[in-house]
Amino acid sequence: MSLNIYNTLVRQKEEFKPLVEGRVNMYVCGPTVYGHSHIGHAKSYVSFDIIVRYLRYLGYKTLYVQNITDVGHLTDDADEGEDKIAKQSKKDRVHPMQVVESYTRSYFEDMDALGVVRPDISPRATGHIIEQIEMARDLIKKGFAYEKNGSVYFNVAKFKEYGKLSRRPLEEMEAGARVEVNKEKRNPADFALWKKADAEHIMQWESPWGMGFPGWHLECSAMSMKYLGETFDIHGGGMENQFPHHECEIAQSECSTGKQFVKYWIHNNMVTVGGQKMGKSLGNVINLKDAFKKYTPLVVRFFILQSHYRSTLDFTNEALDGASKGYEKLLNTVRNVRNEIEKLGKSENQKNEDVPFLDLTGFKKAFLEAMDDDFNSPQAIGVLFDLNREVNTVLAGSKSNLKLLNEINGIYNELAGTVLGIIPDQLESAVAGGGENDLIQFIIELRAEARAQKLWVMSDKIRDGLKNLGIVIEDKKDGTTWRRE
RNA sequence: GGCGCCGUACCCAAGUGGUAAGGGAGAGGUCUGCAAAACCUUUAUGCGACGGUUCGAAUCCGCCCGGCGCCUCCA
Numbered sequence: 213m214s215l216n217i218y219n220t221l222v223r224q225k226e227e228f229k230p231l232v233e234g235r236v237n238m239y240v241c242g243p244t245v246y247g248h249s250h251i252g253h254a255k256s257y258v259s260f261d262i263i264v265r266y267l268r269y270l271g272y273k274t275l276y277v278q279n280i281t282d283v284g285h286l287t288d289d290a291d292e293g294e295d296k297i298a299k300q301s302k303k304d305r306v307h308p309m310q311v312v313e314s315y316t317r318s319y320f321e322d323m324d325a326l327g328v329v330r331p332d333i334s335p336r337a338t339g340h341i342i343e344q345i346e347m348a349r350d351l352i353k354k355g356f357a358y359e360k361n362g363s364v365y366f367n368v369a370k371f372k373e374y375g376k377l378s379r380r381p382l383e384e385m386e387a388g389a390r391v392e393v394n395k396e397k398r399n400p401a402d403f404a405l406w407k408k409a410d411a412e413h414i415m416q417w418e419s420p421w422g423m424g425f426p427g428w429h430l431e432c433s434a435m436s437m438k439y440l441g442e443t444f445d446i447h448g449g450g451m452e453n454q455f456p457h458h459e460c461e462i463a464q465s466e467c468s469t470g471k472q473f474v475k476y477w478i479h480n481n482m483v484t485v486g487g488q489k490m491g492k493s494l495g496n497v498i499n500l501k502d503a504f505k506k507y508t509p510l511v512v513r514f515f516i517l518q519s520h521y522r523s524t525l526d527f528t529n530e531a532l533d534g535a536s537k538g539y540e541k542l543l544n545t546v547r548n549v550r551n552e553i554e555k556l557g558k559s560e561n562q563k564n565e566d567v568p569f570l571d572l573t574g575f576k577k578a579f580l581e582a583m584d585d586d587f588n589s590p591q592a593i594g595v596l597f598d599l600n601r602e603v604n605t606v607l608a609g610s611k612s613n614l615k616l617l618n619e620i621n622g623i624y625n626e627l628a629g630t631v632l633g634i635i636p637d638q639l640e641s642a643v644a645g646g647g648e649n650d651l652i653q654f655i656i657e658l659r660a661e662a663r664a665q666k667l668w669v670m671s672d673k674i675r676d677g678l679k680n681l682g683i684v685i686e687d688k689k690d691g692t693t694w695r696r697e
Numbered sequence: 698g699g700c701g702c703c704g705u706a707c708c709c710a711a712g713u714g715g716u717a718a719g720g721g722a723g724a725g726g727u728c729u730g731c732a733a734a735a736c737c738u739u740u741a742u743g744c745g746a747c748g749g750u751u752c753g754a755a756u757c758c759g760c761c762c763g764g765c766g767c768c769u770c771c772a
Contacts, residue, residue: 243772256772296770380700380768428770450772455700481702482766491771518720519710524703524765531709534721538709541720544734582711591711594719601736608728608735668730675732686734693734 215270217446218522218586220454220477221377225586230445231475236267236274237440239474241432241449241457242334244281245315246300248499249322251512251527252450252483252490258513259480259521259587260448261328262632266583269631277439278331279432280319282312283338283415283425295425298414308415312338322500325509327633333439337431341417344426344434347468348405348419356467360396362408362422368401371463377477378455403460405430429460433473437465447474451481480521487526498527507532514539514634517589538597539634545600546624547639547695548607553617567613568606572623575599579627589632596628652683656692659685 215228230236240260243253260278267274283297301308320330337344348364351357356370368374375381404427409416416423436444442465449458458477465473482489485496503512506529515535519525575595582591603620606612629635655674662671675685682697 241772244770250772252772254772259772378700378767451702452767452771455768480772482772484765487764489766493770497771515709522702523710526709528709530721534709536721538720541734548734588711590720591718594711597719604735663730666730672731679733684733687729687732688734689728695734 215266215584216586217476217478219475220479221474223379226476228476230272231443234271234273236272236446237444238264238267238274238276238446238448239432239436239440239444240276240278240331240447241453242279242281242331243319244296245312245319246297247315248501249319250490250500251498251503253319254322254326254500254503254512255483255516255521255525256450256480257323257328258326258516260478261326262517262589263446263448263478263521263587264329265631265633266587275333275440276329276331277333277335277436279435280312280316280334280336281431282309282316282336295413295415301414309338312336318501322504322509325504326500326513327510329633335435335439337426337435338415340431340435340438341426343438344430345406345417345419347430347434347464348426350468351405351464354467356464357405358398359421362424363396363404364406364421364427365397365402366405366460366464366467368399368403368463371467373466374401374463375459377462378459380455380459403427403429403456405464429457429464432457433461433465433468436461437469437473442469442471442473444474446476446478448478448480451479454479481524484524484526486528490527507536510634510636511536511539514542514593517632517634518593520586520588520590522586542596542600542628543635543639544695545603545607546621546628546635548693549603549617549621549624550639551693552607552612553614553621556612556614556617567616568609568611570602570606570616570620572599572619576623576627583631592627592632599623652678652694656685656694660692 216225217228218225240257243249257278264274264276283295297308297311301311304311323330348357351366352359352364355367357364357366359365406419406421406424406426408422409424413425416425436447447458447461462473484490485498488494488496490496490498500509500512507515511532515532516525518535518538575598578598579592579595582588582595585591606616606620624635655678659671659674662674678685678694683694684697686693686695
């Protein structure tokens with residue numbers, strides 16, 4: 213089977229064929245850095261993270277570009293209102309660039325915690341003003357844009373295919389339905405490539421049309437094409453950006469180059485909170501830094517991957533708690549496999565005889581088939597749990613050997629680790645030595661003696677005490693193991 | 698008003714023509730000094746309602762009900 217991707221452009225799954233054999237150029241709309249990241253960012257970037265991870269797993273040399281928007285988004289309409297970053301800088305009483313810097317760091321901090329692999333290039337809009345001006349100038353020269361009072365607008369009427377992504381025919385759009393029509397525009401649907409800046413506007417640059425700043429949509433076109441070429445393989449983003457953002461990107465890019473802009477458009481769905489849209493206006497935005505206080509980042513990641521990227525994800529404590537338990541179950545098995553490997557590695561007895569049969573190849577195949585089908589991570593995780601059950605059975609039995617366990621460990625590392633990114637780098641081992649671990653091991657030995665003498669009150673007290681310290685004791689046939697909660 | 702999505706057990710969630718994955722929770726059992734973990738069994742003749750197409754539909758078509766999103770900044 214081969215990789216199939218749901219392409220918004222054609223509204224169906226298509227077999228993935230890169231423009232250049234063995235290579236993938238991919239761009240994803242990044243965050244506007246004027247506040248801490250929220251769970252919506254988490255869903256989006258975790259989703260695209262497994263797409264990048266899987267493409268790389270399949271052997272594609274993947275160049276992943278994700279912008280940082282540090283200027284240009286306005287609070288109301290795309291072309292009106294206040295600059296959000298400028299607004300935040302006034303509120304925090306710091307320079308806009310300081311706002312941008314601190315929230316950019318915050319963003320990467322959160323994404324790192326979620327195990328999101330960093331983009332190869334994270335271009336900033338303010339670092340590409342020249343490219344944006346150049347593109348606007350080119351579009352004027354080619355007759356697709358016009359200047360009016362120091363601002364530059366894209367003339368939507370000049371691009372017949374406008375609306376092909378979002379399937380909104382221009383003539384059916386109600387002009388000024390909710391936003392007052394800008395008098396400078398020839399057509400209400402025209403959008404700004406460049407905006408004239410007032411004197412008090414802090415972030416502004418010199419241009420052929422006077423002092424100003426770039427329009428919202430321009431940065432993504434200018435930066436993606438700069439690093440990925442005039443036509444590239446994949447462009448991703450949130451569904452809410454299909455219109456107008458991505459539509460405008462297509463219009464300005466294809467008019468500028470005369471070529472197709474993007475081959476596959478991938479859109480991820482939104483997060484809801486208690487069934488309601490999450491948004492600033494509703495005041496129900498959940499920041500990641502807050503969410504992480506209650507759920508570890510990898511639980512959040514696992515929770516996200518347990519639903520498909522094109523489905524909405526409802527963020528509730530009940531659902532998170534369920535995911536948390538399931539995740540722990542999966543991790544427990546991986547931990548036990550590793551413990552067993554260390555233990556067997558040290559012992560003389562390799563227990564080679566009668567090794568149970570485990571169809572690891574079959575599990576791997578099922579996993580990959582799920583991922584091939586438009587990155588169906590929930591189904592892939594289902595396969596992992598099927599495998600889990602059989603591995604637990606092997607672990608509970610007396611028949612296993614190092615070779616089999618190493619193969620099992622390899623599969624977990626490959627599928628759950630490399631592809632899904634849900635196994636932490638550091639998974640404590642109860643067998644490995646080291647200061648605190650030795651101490652815990654010593655306490656467990658004391659308890660073993662108490663148990664040998666049937667001093668149940670004492671042994672239970674030790675168990676409870678360790679539990680209160682976050683250390684869980686498990687008595688097994690061949691001894692006691694422990695793990696941190 | 699225009700465009701679009703969704704409705705699967707108590708909760709979360711795959712499945713898009715061949716007879717309901719997986720996780721959580723619940724019940725019973727095995728193991729255990731007791732726990733915990735793990736394993737086994739069990740929990741939707743049923744996939745919002747009603748019609749239709751088909752040998753066969755959760756899956757396709759129609760209609761209705763309910764929820765949500767976009768059209769305005771948002772991942």
